[in-house]
Amino acid sequence: MEIEVTQDKLSKALNNVSRIAIGKVTLPVLNNVLIRVDNNKVSLVTTNLDMAVIDFLPVSDSKNGTVTVPAKLLAEFVSNLPKGEKIKISAKDAKVTISTGKYKSVINGSPSDDFPELPEINEKEAVVFKMGIDEFKDGISSVAIASSNDLTRPALTGIYFNTDNKTLCIAATDGYRLAEKKLIKNVESEINVIVPTSSMQEVLRAINEDMEEIEISFNNDLVRFRLGEVEIISKLIDASFPDYRRLIPKDNDITVELDREELIRVTRLAALFAKSVNGSITCESKKPNTFSVKSIANELGENDSSIETEVDVEGKIRLNSRFLIDALNALNDKTITFNFSSRIAPVILRNKKNQDYTHIVMPLNS
């Protein structure tokens, strides 16, 4: 096996694949990256048996063959080589030689026989969606923040892809807040699966400026993301997601429009005083035109800021400031709507113009 490739391309590809190869897995070969050359097509592959990352590497010259090399070592070595250099990698009996100009090193690899074969998506049966990479990135990252990392509740550690009224929606919740984004409208197929948030984060990290479109294929217990030269295959979470649409309140009677930046600022101020009470702050709408955010910390003092806005109905709600700030950061309009009720019901946050994204935060019991 032999390839010739530029340092920046190789380094980028290794960065993409090596992250998941640094695991606590018991099988040593899973810490390796598989380099496979087949008719001038070079792929770098890693897997942790929950997901796999494949990066197709554009090379100038190559000879067929396969080998596996400790992924982290190779990635770090290559990233420290001078930029723009041409790197030559050749393997003979699992000894991998990396040479470029003045630098040369030999890494002990291992034969590719031990490297697990990857599962394949059945192209005929798969449910496939395509969309712009920017929308995808915005959508996923705005929803992923609400996802939980509590492994005892597997359904909540993923992002729920589901179709509702011909719309592909994604949602995540950790029990305290919930985010939903309508991703693609007018889809034909139906889907109802949970993708691990950790896999989604790998997909997000693999995104770069050159990419334009992403292809998502679901099949059996697998999902495959194709973006540019990267392909990520992940298992799906075997659990059922809560019927989250029922959690979104329908009869919240108080709606105020607020400047997003300003609300973030006052929430941050209030949060400073709310540390000892677990970030609990009180939001209150007062007629005719005040929305105030308050917090009290007995030993520190207290904070009371207000924003001017039109108020029709008065009400009060206690929220966790961290969740509120997260939600506001996930929104992007200049003006947002803050929809709540004085009964104990979650607050609904949305962009004023574009209603595709919904974020709800549970109130704290007062």
Next chain:
Amino acid sequence: MYNVWKNVLAEVEQKVSAANFSTWFQDTSLISTENGSIIVGVKNSFYVKQLRSKFIDIITDSLIKNGIEVKNIDFEVQSTNKSKVRPREVTPFPDSIKSHTKSIKKTFESKSNNNGLNSKYTLDSFVIGSNNDVAVAAAKSIISSPGTRCNPFFLYGGPGLGKTHLVQAIGNELVKNNPDYKILYTPVSQFYSDFIDAIQNGKGKDFNRKFEKLDCLIIDDFQFIVGKEKSQEEFFNIFNNLYQLNKQIIVTSDRLPSQIKTVDERLASRLTMGGAFDLQLPKFEDKCAILRAKAELIGAEIEPEAIEYIAENVNTNIRDLEGEFSTILLMSEVRGLTPLELIQNGSANINHIRKPRLIPSKQIVEKVAKYYDLPVKEMCSKSRVAHIKTARQVAMYILSKELSLSTTKIANEVGVKDHTTVMHGIKKIESDLKLNFTLRDQIEEIKEKIYG
């Protein structure tokens, strides 16, 4: 099948490296061996190819060695959420929760007795007296025509007065009359923990659906719903569904729904629309009747005088009454004396029940003031405002009944000048108690707070 696969795994373990074994075989299982088509369950698709290409020969060999016919081997991704340990199962009191979830399941799967009902509670063993005759009449009308009159049936009363007994008896009678009748008895605490369980496992919808099929739902100790808004909402939905289908709903609580804090008004009013029935403290004659029935039930011999003595001296509730009764019977068995002899020679001293421990008088005054939301100073002032005066008189009454203090001492404690004022106050409360049930409940609650 489980054992065969264990043997196979043991053999495979010797043939492959430890790393390979723990990576590839750890979460496998044998799903089917029918007609030589073997199906092996694996964690996810990532495992299929590797097992097939690298280990299929070893698996085949081991299976044949274990006497399994092998034509072909297939791998199937199996659901993992069943086999995984759920967090609930390591929390305290796992037994009650587990056994209850089981009972729920069985109720819906079969028509067996696993509906949360305890068959020892029957209507025959429920002693009817002036303290509960109305509630029992209502219960009987439910048994003869469930879901029509008295729906929902709301039963309330202090602890140990037979709420659970009566509602369980209704359930048992309904099942006896019609074995196909689908009933579920669940204390609210279990309802709540099952609900949380269901949500955690992403089965919130199924939870609701399970209740839809019921003909009769019995919820015990409803007052513990306090502070569980989500469960309350869920219960409200279930309640509405069942009610619209004219299914019988039975709820017990230690007080009226409107007196339970944080219970939604909509729910509170709905719970009592079929009528709220209370179980009261039994009177002396009732207590004697209860004890005689109990003696008959367990076949014990006890002198009427002993029964009267116990009935006279236990004034808290029926549970304590029965408890004391059992203790005396047990003692009489151990010591070889008749119950009456025990009582006469003073070994069976019941008075401790009535006064579990001596509470400082100051504390009682404070508790009463707190209950009525008054500062102690204000309560012990000379104010003649009605509610302050009543609070003060309640304090006098409790001091006199619980601590048997002299009226002069009580006068000191509550800040009145004259012991005759105290005598009047106690008399006033005593006469009010006969007519005013709210006051009686209040005093019971205060006592609970004092001793709790």
